[in-house]
Amino acid sequence: xxxxxxxxxxxxxxxxxxxxxxxxxxxxxxxxxxxxxxxxxxxxxxxxxxxxxxxxxxxxxxxxxxxxxxxxxxxxxxxxxxxxxxxxxxxxxxxxxxxxxxxxxxxxxxxxxxxxxxxxxxxxxxxxxxxxxxxxxxxxxxxxxxxxxxxxxxxxxxxxxxxxxxxxxxxxxxxxxxxxxxxxxxxxxxxxxxxxxxxxxxxxxxxxxxxxxxxxxxxxxxxxxxxxxxxxxxxxxxxxxxxxxxxxxxxxxxxxxxxxxxxxxxxxxxxxxxxxxxxxxxxxxxxxxxxxxxxxxxxxxxxxxxxxxxxxxxxxxxxxxxxxxxxxxxxxxxxxxxxxxxxxxxxxxxxxxxxxxxxxxxxxxxxxxxxxxxxxxxxxxxxxxxxxxxxxxxxxxxxxxxxxxxxxxxxxxxxxxxxxxxxxxxxxxxxxxxxxxxxxxxxxxxxxxxxxxxxxxxxxxxxxxxxxxxxxxxxxxxxxxxxxxxxxxxxxxxxxxxxxxxxxxxxxxxxxxxxxxxxxxxxxxxxxxxxxxxxxxxxxxxxxxxxxxxxxxxxxxxxxxxxxxxxxxxxxxxxxx
Amino acid sequence: xxxxxxxxxxxxxxxxxxxxxxxxxxxxxxxxxxxxxxxxxxxxxxxxxxxxxxxxxxxxxxxxxxxxxx
Numbered sequence: 001x002x003x004x005x006x007x008x009x010x011x012x013x014x015x016x017x018x019x020x021x022x023x024x025x026x027x028x029x030x031x032x033x034x035x036x037x038x039x040x041x042x043x044x045x046x047x048x049x050x051x052x053x054x055x056x057x058x059x060x061x062x063x064x065x066x067x068x069x070x071x072x073x074x075x076x077x078x079x080x081x082x083x084x085x086x087x088x089x090x091x092x093x094x095x096x097x098x099x100x101x102x103x104x105x106x107x108x109x110x111x112x113x114x115x116x117x118x119x120x121x122x123x124x125x126x127x128x129x130x131x132x133x134x135x136x137x138x139x140x141x142x143x144x145x146x147x148x149x150x151x152x153x154x155x156x157x158x159x160x161x162x163x164x165x166x167x168x169x170x171x172x173x174x175x176x177x178x179x180x181x182x183x184x185x186x187x188x189x190x191x192x193x194x195x196x197x198x199x200x201x202x203x204x205x206x207x208x209x210x211x212x213x214x215x216x217x218x219x220x221x222x223x224x225x226x227x228x229x230x231x232x233x234x235x236x237x238x239x240x241x242x243x244x245x246x247x248x249x250x251x252x253x254x255x256x257x258x259x260x261x262x263x264x265x266x267x268x269x270x271x272x273x274x275x276x277x278x279x280x281x282x283x284x285x286x287x288x289x290x291x292x293x294x295x296x297x298x299x300x301x302x303x304x305x306x307x308x309x310x311x312x313x314x315x316x317x318x319x320x321x322x323x324x325x326x327x328x329x330x331x332x333x334x335x336x337x338x339x340x341x342x343x344x345x346x347x348x349x350x351x352x353x354x355x356x357x358x359x360x361x362x363x364x365x366x367x368x369x370x371x372x373x374x375x376x377x378x379x380x381x382x383x384x385x386x387x388x389x390x391x392x393x394x395x396x397x398x399x400x401x402x403x404x405x406x407x408x409x410x411x412x413x414x415x416x417x418x419x420x421x422x423x424x425x426x427x428x429x430x431x432x433x434x435x436x437x438x439x440x441x442x443x444x445x446x447x448x449x450x451x452x453x454x455x456x457x458x459x460x461x462x463x464x465x466x467x468x469x470x471x472x473x474x475x476x477x478x479x480x481x482x483x484x485x486x487x488x489x490x491x492x493x494x495x496x497x498x499x500x501x502x503x504x505x506x507x508x509x510x511x512x513x514x515x516x517x518x519x520x521x522x523x524x525x526x527x528x529x530x531x532x533x534x535x536x537x538x539x540x541x542x543x544x545x546x547x548x549x550x551x552x553x554x555x556x557x558x559x560x561x562x563x564x565x566x567x568x569x570x571x572x573x574x575x576x577x
Numbered sequence: 578x579x580x581x582x583x584x585x586x587x588x589x590x591x592x593x594x595x596x597x598x599x600x601x602x603x604x605x606x607x608x609x610x611x612x613x614x615x616x617x618x619x620x621x622x623x624x625x626x627x628x629x630x631x632x633x634x635x636x637x638x639x640x641x642x643x644x645x646x647x
Contacts, residue, residue, distance in 0.1 A: 100623035101592055101599040247603055247619050273600055277607050456600075490600070511584050515594065522595030529595060531579060 002205050002233055006193035006409075010163040012170045013050070013087045015196065015232035017161065020047030028231055030238045031076055032255060038238070039076060046083060046231070051159040053084020057122075058157050059149035061142055064089030065168065066121035069141075071095045071111040071129060074241045077146070078217060079227070081124055086170060089162050093118060093172040093184065096218035099243030102526060108132040115141050118172065118184055118416060166190040172416050173220050173330035176459050184416035185330040195224060195333035195410035196232045198382045202338055203263060203293055210290075211237040212261035214245035214252050214270075219457060221298050224334045225265050235263075249274040250282045253313070260290040267298045267457045269492035271309040278312060289317035293324050295338065298457030300445065300568045301325040301375045303347050305491045320346070327377035327445055331430050333410040337386060337443045339378035344442055348374050356570050359401040361437045361444065372567040374444040377436075384408035387429070388438055398439060401572050403449055404432045435572055447572050451550040453484030456492050460484070460527055462550055465497065468524055472516045474509070475499055479540045483554040486566035487530065494530030497521075498553055502537040510534045533557065587631035592624060602627055615640045 009015060019028070024044025031039045041049070062068060068085050070092050072078040078094070085092040095114045098104050108129045115123040122142040125133075130145040149155075170192055172184040199205070213226025222242070230237035238255045245251055253274065255261060266274075296306075310320045321341040328335040339346065352370045354362040364371035380386045387395045388402040396402045407429045435447035453460040462482035469477035479500030484493035497517065505513065514532040521527050541552040551571060558565055565571070578596050591597050597605075603622070610616050615637055617626070626636045 099599070101602060101627070103593055103624070244619065246599060247606075247622055269600075273603075276604055279607075279611060514583075515589075518595030519590070519593070520595075522593060527595075528592075528598035 002200050002207060004197050004200050004233060006190070006197040009189075009193050010166055011086075011089070011189050012192050012228070012232070013083075013089075013161070015193075016043065016047055016050070016083065019043045019231075019234055023234070027236050029079060029227075030236060030259065031079070032238060032240045032251065033075070033244060036254060036258060041076070041079075046079070049080045050083035050087045053080050053148070054087035055157040055159045056148040056150050057084060057088045057090065057144075059155070060122065060144050062088060062090050062122045062144075064162060064164065065091065067091045067093065067118060067172065068122045068124060069093055069095060069111070069115040069118060069120040071097055071107070071114075071123070071125040073097045073126070074216060074239075074243070079239075082217065082223075082227075085124075087159065089164055090121075091169045091172060093120070093174055094218045094223065095174075096216060098526075099246065101243070101246070103523065106523070109134055114174075114182075117182065118174070164189065166193070167413070169413070171223075173223075173412075175330065181461050181464065183418070185412040186414055186416055187330075187333055188413050191333050191410045191412065192224065192228065193232075194383060194408075195335070196229055198384070198408075198410060199225075199229045199335065200233050201382050202335070202340075205233050205235070207234055209233075209235045209262045209292075210259050211235055212240070212252060212255045212259065212264040213237065214240040214242055214249075215265050215267075215298075215457075216242045219298070220328075220330045220334050221265055221267075221457065225295065230263075246273075248277070250278050253278075253286055253288060253316070254282075256291055257285075257287050262290055262292045264291065264294050266294060266296050267492070268296060268301045268305050269299065269456045269490055271296065271305050272489075272491040275308050275312045283313070283316055286313075286316040288313060288322075291318070291322045294322050295324050295326050295335075297326040297328055297335075299454045299492055300486070301377070302486075302488060302491060302568075303373050303375055304488055306346075306375070325375045325377050327404075327434075327436075327443055329432065331412045331432075332384065332406060332408055333412070335381050336384055336404075336406050336408075336432075337378045337380050339376050344376050344378050346376055348376060348439060348444055350374065352567070352570060355401065355446070356572065359572060361399045361401060361439075361446070372570075374446055374567060376439075377443045377445055379441045379443070380406070381408070381410075383410070386438070386443055388436060389431075396437075399437050401435055401437045401446060404434045404436045404443070404445065405429045406432065445568075447568055447570060451483060453482070453493050453495055455484070455495060455527070460495065460525070464525060465495070465521055465527065466548070468517075468520050469499075471520055472513065474501075474505070474513050475517065476501055476537065479537050481540060481548045481550055481553045483550045483557075484569075485530070485554060485558065486569055488566065495527055496531045496533070496554070496557060497529055498533045498535055498540065498557060500535055500537040500540040504534060504536055585630065587634075588629050590628050591630070591633075592628050594628075605633070609637055613637065613641065 020043045028043040029041045124144045170189045174184045211230040215222030217223045326338040350361040351364040352372045436445040465482035469475045469480040487494040541549040
């Protein structure tokens with residue numbers, strides 16, 4: 001296993017700088033774009049590029065400790081900008097860049113709002129986005145794009161390494177959501193370095209290991225799992241553009257074949273996208289036998305998805321033991337727990353009746369009436385501790401369902417711009433908002449305390465969706481409700497909106513309202529609705545204090561379709577209704 | 578979108594109209610490839626070419642014609 005001591009470093013820049021000194025010519029990053037050819041950067045080249053970028057940032061007026069918002073497409077420029085900002089001692093935060101199947105016209109405005117909201121000192125983007133950026137009145141943010149200062153005449157300031165306080169921020173990971181609902185988890189140098197050390201231990205990482213990732217850097221899974229971890233640990237990482245992966249997801253498996261990939265990252269829905277798009281001709285020579293661990297996370301992991309994926313690619317050498325469901329979040333840099341096939345059992349069948357009535361996950365046999373299955377998210381990563389607690393904060397015994405809490409060395413330091421009380425909970429524990437139970441040291445995630453919707457790893461707040469209703473004449477904003485319904489066919493949640501109207505409009509008018517709602521929701525949030533229903537106003541369920549009871553509306557919606565809630569959406573927690 | 582009665586015109590925006598998501602559009606491209614033997618180049622799988630049924634059909638037909646022997 002690789003030796004990596006987080007305490008040995010004072011900044012996140014140091015592991016790359018050390019790697020470049022010791023082994024400058026070894027490939028560090030392979031950037032795959034539209035074919036099987038790649039742009040390969042050695043550790044030395046990446047280090048030099050980061051040094052140049054850092055010195056040009058200095059010429060631009062960006063200082064250590066200042067926050068820099070980044071809106072660049074996936075590729076070398078984004079990679080260099082990230083490390084350049086880290087080398088400069090500044091604090092990056094990456095904002096998702098739209099792909100060819102997404103609308104671009106609104107991007108500059110959204111990026112501008114993001115930079116302003118997080119009080120960024122500078123905003124780095126493409127010349128095209130910069131040209132359409134709204135007027136910066138009231139915004140003291142520096143707008144930086146290629147060519148950078150000194151780039152055309154090759155002018156540089158000498159780069160000087162610095163040794164910041166390890167507890168100072170090195171990155172801010174924002175969750176999605178509209179202004180005010182977006183939360184920026186502050187990660188210190190120490191937290192990210194501890195994450196790297198812990199991941200090396202968990203994966204039994206060796207110098208010849210190769211990571212393959214298609215996940216975007218705007219997501220913690222893609223940034224820390226797919227890029228920062230392998231770069232710091234000394235691995236080669238093969239990075240695929242997320243938009244190219246979307247179009248041809250098999251490219252990820254081809255990259256495992258071509259580069260003898262040992263680690264890779266996926267979401268549950270990504271597995272099914274690969275299954276759906278792989279043609280027989282793609283599989284002819286595919287060899288996945290080099291793979292050791294495919295980490296699957298960012299959304300609930302479902303047993304049928306793992307089975308379909310394994311079945312599809314078994315002939316190519318994929319084995320179920322390679323699949324490692326995981327649980328994590330930005331508040332712990334990335335991973336909280338991860339499955340290990342040598343140690344853990346993948347599935348836990350439980351009695352749904354005992355679960356919903358008593359909050360107890362009592363073992364059942366597959367095929368028993370009411371038996372449902374949860375996938376094992378494994379044991380806590382090193383230096384992370386997990387507890388399950390009831391509403392009063394008391395720790396619960398094995399197989400009792402409660403809220404998942406964790407504490408660790410790679411934990412965030414708080415949310416940007418919010419009072420400390422909104423950060424890690426008392427006594428250093430973080431309340432995740434997710435529901436789960438333990439069996440021995442193994443964590444099973446079985447629901448969510450909040451109404452948050454997660455689609456393919458992206459968090460969507462139903463309140464945001466409901467708030468567009470006043471923009472459509474004919475809808476009743478007080479009786480428009482949004483919720484997520486787990487759809488096993490696509491392996492993720494489908495976003496549903498139910499509109500209460502009395503009297504119920506004629507079919508033609510309903511369709512024109514649906515059209516207007518779908519369009520407005522997409523243009524505002526880039527969310528595609530799975531279904532829109534129109535019901536009489538009194539259909540809508542409310543809590544005792546008059547608020548929309550989203551989970552009860554979801555249960556009613558499913559009941560009318562003759563469907564049962566998915567295991568991850570059973571009513572487990574008593575709520576104010 | 579799972580409602581077969583949804584009134585969809587050839588000029589209605591699919592992606593930007595919030596009717597289907599980008600994963601579904603890719604699935605349509607995969608279907609076209611396996612059913613008609615027509616591969617839309619990756620660079621052409623964008624909103625300009627694929628956001629309505631009309632534009633999508635025109636793009637597929639163009640590709641089919643270019644495959645015909647002259």
